[in-house]
Amino acid sequence: MIRAFALAAIGIVAPLSAAAHQLVVFASVDCEAVTVEAKFSNGKVAQLGDVRVLDGLNNLVLRLKLERDGTARVPLADVDHTGGLVIEVETGDHDNYWIVTPEDIARKCGS
Amino acid sequence: MRELTVRLGAGLLAGCAAFLFSFSAVEAEDRPRVVAVNAPLQYFAARLLDEGAEVEFPVPDGVDPSFWRPTIADISRIQGADLILLNGAGFATWIDRVSLPRSRLVNASAALKDRFIVTESITHSHGEGGEHSHEGLASYLWLDPLLAVAQAEAVAAALTRKGLAPGDAVAARLAALRADLEALDDAAAAALEGAGDVTMIATHPRYHYLARRYGLSISALEWEAGAMPSPEDLATLEGLVTQTGAKVLIWEAAPPAGAFAATEALGLQNVVFDPLARSEGPFIEGFAASVEALAAAVRAVAAN
Numbered sequence: 001m002i003r004a005f006a007l008a009a010i011g012i013v014a015p016l017s018a019a020a021h022q023l024v025v026f027a028s029v030d031c032e033a034v035t036v037e038a039k040f041s042n043g044k045v046a047q048l049g050d051v052r053v054l055d056g057l058n059n060l061v062l063r064l065k066l067e068r069d070g071t072a073r074v075p076l077a078d079v080d081h082t083g084g085l086v087i088e089v090e091t092g093d094h095d096n097y098w099i100v101t102p103e104d105i106a107r108k109c110g111s
Numbered sequence: 112m113r114e115l116t117v118r119l120g121a122g123l124l125a126g127c128a129a130f131l132f133s134f135s136a137v138e139a140e141d142r143p144r145v146v147a148v149n150a151p152l153q154y155f156a157a158r159l160l161d162e163g164a165e166v167e168f169p170v171p172d173g174v175d176p177s178f179w180r181p182t183i184a185d186i187s188r189i190q191g192a193d194l195i196l197l198n199g200a201g202f203a204t205w206i207d208r209v210s211l212p213r214s215r216l217v218n219a220s221a222a223l224k225d226r227f228i229v230t231e232s233i234t235h236s237h238g239e240g241g242e243h244s245h246e247g248l249a250s251y252l253w254l255d256p257l258l259a260v261a262q263a264e265a266v267a268a269a270l271t272r273k274g275l276a277p278g279d280a281v282a283a284r285l286a287a288l289r290a291d292l293e294a295l296d297d298a299a300a301a302a303l304e305g306a307g308d309v310t311m312i313a314t315h316p317r318y319h320y321l322a323r324r325y326g327l328s329i330s331a332l333e334w335e336a337g338a339m340p341s342p343e344d345l346a347t348l349e350g351l352v353t354q355t356g357a358k359v360l361i362w363e364a365a366p367p368a369g370a371f372a373a374t375e376a377l378g379l380q381n382v383v384f385d386p387l388a389r390s391e392g393p394f395i396e397g398f399a400a401s402v403e404a405l406a407a408a409v410r411a412v413a414a415n
Contacts, residue, residue, distance in 0.1 A: 025208065056183050084183035097180070099209045101187045 023094035027087045031109040034074040034100055038066055038089045045070035049091040056083015056102075066091075081105055143275045146189050147196040148203040149176050151253040151387055152219055154394040155263040156196060156270065159284045163276045164193070168389070175336070176389050177250065181205050194273055196266060200227055202250035202388075217269040219262040220252055228319040249319035251386050256296035256398070258320060260289050291395050298399065299325060302406040309409050311359040312351055312379070314340075317386040318361065330355050337364040345373055352377050358412040361405070382408040 023046060026037045034053075038046040051072045053062035061079045064072045066089065079085065085100040143164040147153035153168040160166060169185055170176040181189070186209045189195060195211055197203065199220035220227075228249040253259040267285040271278040307326035316331035330351055334340055340348070351357065360379040363386050371381045384401040387394060 058182075084187070086183065097208055099181065099183055099186050101183055101190060101210075103187055103190055104210050 023089065023091055023096040025087065025089045025096040025098045027098040027100055029100055029104050029108045031076070031105075033076055034085060034087065036066075036072040036074065036087050036089065036098070038070050038072075038091070038096075040094075046089070046091050049089050052088040052090070053079055054086040054088065055080050056085075058086070061085075076105070143193040143273075144191070145194045145196065145270075145275070146192040148198050148206065149253075149388045150390045151259065151394050152196040152198060152262065152266065155219075155259075155266045155288065158288050159263070159267050159270055159281050160276050161280070161284065163280075167192070170389060174389075177202055177204065179203070179205055181209070193275060194269060196269075198250060198252065198262075199223070200248045200250040200252060215273075217265065219265045220258075222265065223252065223258060223261055226258065228323065230316065230319070249316070251317050251388065252320055253394070254318060254386060254398075255320035255324040256292045256299065257324070259394075260292045263288050263292065295395055295398055296324075299402045302402050303327065303409070306406065306409045309359055309412050310355050310357040311361055312348065312355065312357045313361040313363070313384075315363045315386075317363055318384070321384075329361065330357065336362075337366060339367045339370055340373065345377075348374065349377055352379065359405075359408050380408040380411050 022040050022042075024039050024041055028035050028037075036051055038049055038051075040046060045068075046066060047068050047070060049066040049070075051062075051064040051066060051074075052060055053064070053074055055061045062074060064074065066072050072089075074085070074087070081100075082102060084102045084105070087098045087100065089096055145156050145160070145164050145166045147156055147166060147168050148170075150168055153166050156164075157166045168176075169181070169189060170179045190210070190212060193215060195216050197206060197216060197218045199218040200223075230247040230249050253262060263285060267281050270276050271281050303325040307328055309328075311327060311329045313329050313331045314334040315336060316333070318327070318329050318331075321327065322329045332344070332348065332351070334344055348360075358378065358380060360374050360381050362381065362383045365383050374381055382404050384405055385397055387397050387401075390397045
């Protein structure tokens with residue numbers, strides 16, 4: 001029988017898997033904007049948080065705050081999205097990201 | 112004149128080489144492309160497809176595929192693959208942070224959910240939620256070769272369903288792969304017979320399925336692979352040795368010089384057991400070598 005891994009008992013913090021990461025970030029695209037949604041894995045909306053938008057060369061191109069409903073809107077006209085975008089969200093204790101490829105944007109724009 | 116001949120010859124050779132290279136590149140681009148999130152799935156797919164497709168494992172050298180953060184270009188390339196092989200059980204956190212074409216995704220452990228091992232929880236706190244904990248899933252399923260067989264079967268079914276190779280050819284290659292994995296399991300069971308009597312500690316929690324399959328008793332730390340343990344790490348290890356009576360320490364990667372001596376001083380036999388998530392070599396040989404190393408460590412404990 002496998003002996004239970006004694007991580008909690010000996011006080012070791014382990015990043016076990018995606019399930020242990022608390023902030024869930026999702027971004028959807030339409031032809032005009034990227035809509036970012038952030039919530040915790042218990043379902044609660046992340047009401048406070050910083051959103052960082054990076055371009056395809058990993059340059060920071062925009063900073064935003066999460067709205068109270070856990071969303072943020074990134075107008076495509078405001079950023080160079082030709083190389084795709086990386087959306088990073090940080091709530092203080094937790095952070096996560098979503099990758100938007102040029103193909104994701106093109107698909108939503110019908111091209 | 113001679114110089115001109117040499118130049119012409121070199122030019123002709125270069126032209127031929129360029130033609131052959133471009134032909135190969137076109138041929139490679141024309142072949143179906145399969146992406147796997149870890150090396151075992153890449154190995155299974157490559158064996159099942161033979162030369163019929165490109166099988167890619169996109170994670171760079173030295174990066175843990177469980178926690179790889181891809182670039183936009185990486186994801187663009189993955190989105191364009193004909194088939195994307197996922198491990199399931201929470202392996203590869205990046206897959207939940209990108210859009211992937213659902214019709215081309217295959218979860219190789221979708222049929223194994225009732226055999227997953229739920230890991231112990233992590234207790235922490237954030238926000239107003241107070242202290243709480245989360246369960247995780249052990250994800251290194253392939254360290255039980257019979258679960259690896261099930262994953263290979265899922266991959267074979269997907270390759271056939273997608274028409275990436277003729278079904279009869281895939282079935283024949285699957286039979287050979289299954290036989291190899293079952294032989295590997297038999298050999299591991301023989302080599303590790305009685306090893307459950309020797310308590311072990313792993314430097315990282317990777318070996319749940321290996322332990323369950325072969326009746327091993329393994330506790331785990333959370334040390335960084337290939338890093339020198341700190342004095343605090345060693346103090347924690349010493350406490351766990353006292354608590355468990357462990358005699359074997361399993362490293363997922365070879366540590367720097369001096370680390371083995373430090374842990375031998377605690378009465379531990381050291382063994383490196385590559386969990387193979389990103390192994391460069393063939394899966395079967397890698398697993399067999401690690402099992403033999405572990406069996407040797409157990410024999411050394413018995414001899415002392």
